[in-house]
Every structure is written in structure tokens, then in C-alpha cells.
Amino acid sequence: MHAAQAADTLISQGRPTLASSSENGGAPAAAAVDGNLTTRWGSAWSDPQWLRVDLGGTATISQVKLTWEAAYAKAFQIQTSPDGNNWTNVYSTTTATGGTQTLPVTGSGRYVRMYGTQRGTGYGYSLYEFQVYGTLTSAPPTSGPGYVMADPPVTGVVPSTATPPDTNPPTTHHEFQMNCSVSRSNLNDDPIVFPGLPGASHSHTFMGNTTTNAGTTYASLKNGSTSCITPGDKTGYWMPTLLNGDTAVQPVGRQVIYYKSGVIDYRSVRPFPAGLRYLVGSPTATIDDFRNHPGAVEGFECGDLSFNWDIPASCAPGTQLNVRFQAPSCWNGLHLDTPDHKSHMAYPVLGVCPASHPVAVPMIEFKMAWPVSGNMANVHFSSGRGFSFHYDVFNAFDGPTLAALVRHCINGGLQCDPRGFDLYKPERGAALNQNYELP
Numbered sequence: 001m002h003a004a005q006a007a008d009t010l011i012s013q014g015r016p017t018l019a020s021s022s023e024n025g026g027a028p029a030a031a032a033v034d035g036n037l038t039t040r041w042g043s044a045w046s047d048p049q050w051l052r053v054d055l056g057g058t059a060t061i062s063q064v065k066l067t068w069e070a071a072y073a074k075a076f077q078i079q080t081s082p083d084g085n086n087w088t089n090v091y092s093t094t095t096a097t098g099g100t101q102t103l104p105v106t107g108s109g110r111y112v113r114m115y116g117t118q119r120g121t122g123y124g125y126s127l128y129e130f131q132v133y134g135t136l137t138s139a140p141p142t143s144g145p146g147y148v149m150a151d152p153p154v155t156g157v158v159p160s161t162a163t164p165p166d167t168n169p170p171t172t173h174h175e176f177q178m179n180c181s182v183s184r185s186n187l188n189d190d191p192i193v194f195p196g197l198p199g200a201s202h203s204h205t206f207m208g209n210t211t212t213n214a215g216t217t218y219a220s221l222k223n224g225s226t227s228c229i230t231p232g233d234k235t236g237y238w239m240p241t242l243l244n245g246d247t248a249v250q251p252v253g254r255q256v257i258y259y260k261s262g263v264i265d266y267r268s269v270r271p272f273p274a275g276l277r278y279l280v281g282s283p284t285a286t287i288d289d290f291r292n293h294p295g296a297v298e299g300f301e302c303g304d305l306s307f308n309w310d311i312p313a314s315c316a317p318g319t320q321l322n323v324r325f326q327a328p329s330c331w332n333g334l335h336l337d338t339p340d341h342k343s344h345m346a347y348p349v350l351g352v353c354p355a356s357h358p359v360a361v362p363m364i365e366f367k368m369a370w371p372v373s374g375n376m377a378n379v380h381f382s383s384g385r386g387f388s389f390h391y392d393v394f395n396a397f398d399g400p401t402l403a404a405l406v407r408h409c410i411n412g413g414l415q416c417d418p419r420g421f422d423l424y425k426p427e428r429g430a431a432l433n434q435n436y437e438l439p
Contacts, residue, residue, distance in 0.1 A: 008062050008063060008133040008134055008135065009133065009134070009135065010131055010132070010133055011055050011059055011132055011133065011134055011135075011136060012033050012053045012055060012112070012130065012131055012132035013033055013034070013035050013131070014033060014034065014035070014354045014355055014356040015033055015053050015054055015055055015056060015356075016030075016053070016054045016056075016343075016346070017029040017030050017032065017033055017041075017051065017052065017053050017054070018051075018052045018054075018289070018292070019041060019043065019049070019050065019051045019052070019292055020043065020044075020048070020049045020050045020051075020288060020292070021043050021044035021046075021049060021124075021288070021291075021292055022041070022042065022043070022044075022292050023042035023043060023044060023045075023124055023126075024042070026350070027040055027041055027042030027126070028041065028294060028349065028350070029041050029051055029052075029292070029294075030294070030347065030349045030354075031349055031350060032051060032127045032128070032129055032130040033053055033129070033130055033131075034349045034350075034354065035129070037067065037128050037129060038128075039128070039349070039350055040069050040126050040127060040128045041125075041126070041127050041130070042069075042071070042123075042124055042125070042126045043116075043124035043125040043126070044124055045119075045122065045123055045124045046124070047116065047117055047118060047119060048115060048116055048117045049116050049124065049125050050113050050114060050115045050116065051113060051114050051125075051127060051130055052084070052111055052112070052113035053111070053112055053113070053130060053132060054084070054110065054111055055109075055110055055111070055112065055132065055136065056110070056136070056139065056343075057110060057136050057137070057138045057139040058082065058108060058109065058110050058136070058137050058138040059108060059109065059110070059132075059134045059135060059136045059137060060107075060108050060134050060135050060137055061080060061090070061105055061106075061107045061108060061109070061112060061132060061133070061134040062104065062105065062106070062133055062134050062135075063102065063103065063104055063105060063132075063133040063134070064078050064091065064102075064103045064105055064112065064114075064130075064131065064132055064133070065100070065101065065102045065103070065129070065130075065131040065133070066100070066101045066103070066114065066127060066129070066130060066131075067100050067127065067128040067129040067131075068098040068099060068100070068101070068126065068127060068128070069126035069127070069128055070098070070121065070123075070126070071119065071120070071121045071123035071124055071125060071126035072096065072097070072098030072099070072119075072120040072121070072125070072126070073096055073098075073114070073116040073117075073118070073119060073120060073125055074094065074095070074096055074097075074118045074119065074120040075093065075094040075095075075096070075116070075117045075118035076092075076093065076096065076114055076115060076116040076117060076118075077089045077091060077092045077114075077115045077117070078090050078091035078092075078103060078105055078112065078113075078114060078115075079112070079113050079115055080107040080108060080109030080111065080112050081109050081110070081111040081112075081113075082109050082110055082111075083110070083111070084110075084111045087113070087115075088107065088109070090105040090106060090107035091103050091105050094118070096120070097120070098120055108137070112132045114127070114130060142334070142335075145339070146337070146338060146339030147335055147337070147338055147339065148275070148277075148335060148336040148337040148338075149334065149335060149336070150273050150276075150333065150334055150335060150336050153333055153334045154273070154331075154333035154334075154359050155333060157333060157358040157359050158358060159263075159268075159330075159352050159353040159354065159355060159358045159360070160263065160265040160267075160268035160352070160353075160360070161265070161352055162264075162265045162267075162268075163264055163265065164264075164265060164266060164267055164413070167413065171266075171413035172415070173413070173414065173415035173422075174260065174261040174266035174269075174409070174410045174411075174412075174413050174414070175258055175259060175260040175261070175409060175410060175414075175415060175416065176258075176259050176405050176408075176409035176410070176414075176416035176417070176418070176420055176431075177256050177257065177258050177259070177416070177417060177418055178208075178228050178229075178230060178233050178235075178256075178257040178258075178259065178418055179228065179229045179230075179254035179255070179256060179257075179418050180207040180208045180226070180227050180228035180229075180233070180237060180254060180255060180257055181207065181227045181228075181251075181253060181254045181255065182205055182206065182207055182227065182250050182251060182255075183206050183207055183208060183209060183210040183212070183226070183227040184205075184206040184210065184212060184213075185205050185206065185241065185248065185250050186203050186205075186241055186248050187203065187204055187206065187213065188200070188201050188202065188203050188204070189201060189204065189212075189213045189214040190204060190214070190238070190392065191212065191213065191214055191215065191216035191217075191236070191394065192277050192278075192279060192337070192341050192392050192394060193279065193341060193392075194214060195214065195215075195216075196214060196215055197214055198213065198214040198215070199214075200214070202240055202241075202283070202382040202383050203240065203241040203248070203382040204238040204239065204240060204241060204382070205238065205239055205240070205241045205242070205248075205250060205251070206236065206237070206238040207227060207228075207237040207238065207255060207257070208226055208227060208228050208233060208234065208235045208236055208237045208257075209221050209224045209225070209226055209227075209234050209235060209236040209394075209396060210224055210225045210226060210227060211223075211224035211225070212224075212236040212238065212394070216236060216394065218274065218275035218394075218396060221234050221235070221236055221394060221396035222234060222396050224396075228254075228418075229254060229418050229436055230401070230418045230419075230432070230436040231435075231436060231437060232397060232398035232401030232402070232436075232437065232438075233397050233398070233401075233402075234396040234397065234398070235393065235394060235395050235396050235397050236392070236393075236394040236396065237257060237366075237391065237392070237393055237394075238391065238392050239366065239368065239389070239390065239391040239392075240283065240381040240382045240383040240388065240389065240390065241381065241382040242321075242370050242372070242379065242380075242381055242382075243378075243379070243380055243381065243382060244372055244378055244379050245378040249370050249371065249372050249379075250370075251368055251369055251370055251371075252369075252371050255366075255367065255368050255369065256367040257364060257365070257366060257367070258363075258364065258365040258367065259362040259363070259364060259405070259406070259409075259410065260326075260329075260362065260363045260365060260410070261329075261360075261362070261363065261410050262326070262328075262329030262330070262347070262348050262351075262360070262362075262363030263329065263330075263348050263351050263352060263353060263360045264351035264352065265351075265360075266410055266411060266413060267411050268360045269329075269360045269361065269362060269406060269410045269411060270359065270360065270361060270406065271361070271362070271397075271399070271402045271403045271406045272361050272362065272395045272397065272402065273331075273336065273395075274395065274396075274399060275336045275394075275395060275396070276331070276336050276337075276361075276393075276395045277336060277337050277341070277392070277393065277394040277395065278327070278328070278337070278341055278342060278344070278345045278392070278393055279340075279341040279342055279390060279391075279392050280295060280325065280326075280327040280328070280364070280366075280390055280391050280392070280393070281293065281295065281325060281389060281390030281391065282388070282390055283383035283384065283388045283390055284388070285387050285388055285390070286387065287309050287310055287385075287387045289387070290309050290386075290387035290388075290389070291309040291387075293325075294326075294328075294347040295325050295326040295327060295328070295347070296309075296325065296326075297324040297325065297326060297365070298324055299323070300312060300321060300322065300323050300386055301321075301322040301323070302315035302316065302319045302320060302321050302322065302373065302376075303315055303316035303319040303373075304316070308386075309386070309387055310385055310386040310387055311376055311379050311380065311385070311386035312376055313375075313376055313377060314374065314375055314376055314377075315372070315373040315374065315376055316373060317373050317374050318373055319373045320369045320370060320371055320372070320373065321369070321370045321372050321373070321376070321379070322367070322368065322369045322370075323366070323367075323368050323386075323389060324365060324366065324367050324368075325365070325366050325389060325390075325391065326363055326364070326365045327345075327363055327364040327365070327391075327393065328342075328345040328346050328347045328357075328363075329345075329347070329348060329353075329360060329361055329362060329363035329364075330345065330346040330347065330348055330353035330354060330357035330358070330359065330360060330361070331344060331345060331357055331359040331360075331361050332344045332345075332346075332356060332357045332358075332359070333357075333358065333359045341392075344357075345357065348360075362406060362410060364393055366391055400438060401432070401437070401438055404420065404431040404432070404438060405420045405431050405432070407431075408420045408428075408430075408431035409422070409431065412428065414428060416430075416431070418432075418436055419431065419432045419433075419434075419436055420432050
């Protein structure tokens, strides 16, 4: 028995996680699988709550270890699932007392979750670590159809845990913005999810590159033009089209697409590799998925309304509908794309990239505004309700231009406009000239 357990492997550490809720920004789901006993996942103060880990492939599971903070589960189940939807109980208790629990279980699945039904305290559920042991029986491939390899790959990177030194005046921002208007609209194409299949997707609103369509490649983007004020940014950005009834509503003028540091050590951020592409969010998300997404900022806003996780029922006349949503900013260094268009990217855990995705790259943040107000009952996205909001990024930024902006603004701790100029620190100069080009 002991020999068999010794042969089992910890297969959950650093894997993608999802939770029913998160107590605050300092207690995210991912903190329960980061191997760090000083970080934790904390839930809302209600029942039931759950924490789910995606093992990446089907696994035979033999042991689950729970390390609770003071706020523990008195009654809970450990469940497995092949698809994240249909669950099987492999362990159940109603008399747990917290602490560290090592549970021998017998089961299999790609997903494992702790499903708490009764809290042991008046607080939420709080886990320092959720560790799953076993053997992957169908590990996901790392090459083949759907995988686009980086050439060359970036290897040997260790995520930075350093804290930049204090500065005078203090460094409060490490970002620059792109200002890009709509370049194409109401086009049912998606060259990342449905490459080479025109009309296969829901309607999208495109920004940046003016040539983006179902047949888009990195080469075609590089040969295209852009609606961004910075001519070197030929990246394709797109999102589902907003509709008021059957009428498309397009953002007016240039929208803000931020490039920020998603990690504490902003000095470690490096430019995107050429041709990197990924999907942020999901068109099939539930309202809980959207609310608890690591990229969530403030949900939807209009007028004095904020933190709405669906489009508000009404907005003050003359206001605009706004949303902000952040992308993952840690790259595995190996793939420009993967079959799910997400697995090669990850979110930092409390400001540090996970070891599985050690390369810190800029964090994209969409800040979008649509001119629609009043009765919003018929306002929705082409992908569905407001919480289906998502977007795609296909990097085709001019390499030297992007490198200059990252170095000057993100690594340099500035709050830059599209020229790489910080209005509050004009003595630092700009990365680009008056034409938004390299000098």
C-alpha cells in the first residue's frame, strides 16, 4: 500500500483551476494549486462552494490532500469528471474537522473538485493547497494538429519572484496603450477558432488589422494595414458583435487596448513572440464563470452602475456601455497556439507566473465602450448574454516597435500613451516619434 502511494505523482500543481466564487483578489482559485503554503483560495461566505482543477488529461486518481486554513469544510465531497459537467463522488464526509487531510480515493477523470456543502465556521472555505495524486493515463499531446510551435522556443526561464525596488516618485503604473478603431464589422469569421472556414462563427467586431478574416495568417497580417494610431501595431483584435435587437452596435472612435504588466516584477516582462495568438474568456461562460474569471475587472458599467456581470437592464440615457477584461500574461514559451487556444497561456498567481508558464509577457486589457443606453432589455452579444463576452488576439506587432514600448513603458514603470509618452513624467521622453514610429 505504501509503495503504491509513493509511486503516485502530484498531478494537480500549477494546473488550471476554477472556483464557484473568490473571497477577494488576494485569494484566487489558482493559489490552491501553486505549491505555496502561504497563499490560499478563499470562497464567498455561503454554501455550497467548489474548487475545480483541470489535470489536462484523463488520470487515475489515488489520493487527494487538502490543507485547510482555519475556515474549513465540515461536509464536502471529492468528485471526478471526464468533462467538467458530469460528476462522480469518490469521497464524502459530513464530520470533517479541517487541518491537513490526506484522503485515499479510487477514481478517474480529467477534472477533480472539492464540493463543499457545509462550512465549519461562519467564514467561507479556505484552502492553502488542493493536491491530487495519481497517474495521467491520457496526457495531452504537446504537438500535432492544432499546435503551432514557437521557433525558436523560449526555454530556461524561471518566473521572477523579485519585488522591484522603491522609486521616488513611486512607480504606480507599468503600461502603454494602443488606440484602435473598428476595422471590420459584422463578419462571421474567426481565424483562430475557425481557420479557413468563412462564416463559421458568430459575428465579430474587428479592430486593428484591416485584413482580418477566416483565412488570416501571421504573414497576411504583417502585409496588412491597421486602424490603430500606432502603425507598427498590425495585430488582429476581435470580439463578439454587440446587438440591440437585430441591429449591430459598433464602438465609436478609437478604443483603448492596454498592454500592462500582469506580474509584480514588471521588469521581467518581455515582448510577445511573433504570431502568438489566443482566446480570452469563453462564449459558453456562465455568469459565475464570468464573475470569477481571473481576467474580470469590474464587469459591465454604464453611468453610475458598475460591477454588473451581465448587461444592465437599463442605462441612463446618453451614457455608454463599458466593459474591461484582462488577458493571461504568462506564456509557456513553446506554443504560439494550442488546440483550445488557451492552454499555452496562464494567469499569474498573486503576481508571479506559474512554473508551467514561466515567460511573463504583456497583459492585454480590453476597455471597450458602446453607444447604447436607455432600455437594454434587447442588448446582447452575437455570442449570447453579456457574460459570454470574450476576445481574440493574433499578434502581428512590429517586433522592434513592440520591444521599444515594452522596454520603455512596462519595464520602465511608466503610464504611456500610444507613443510611449508618460504625461506625468515628461522628462523620461517617449519610445516613438510624433508619427508613432521608431525614431
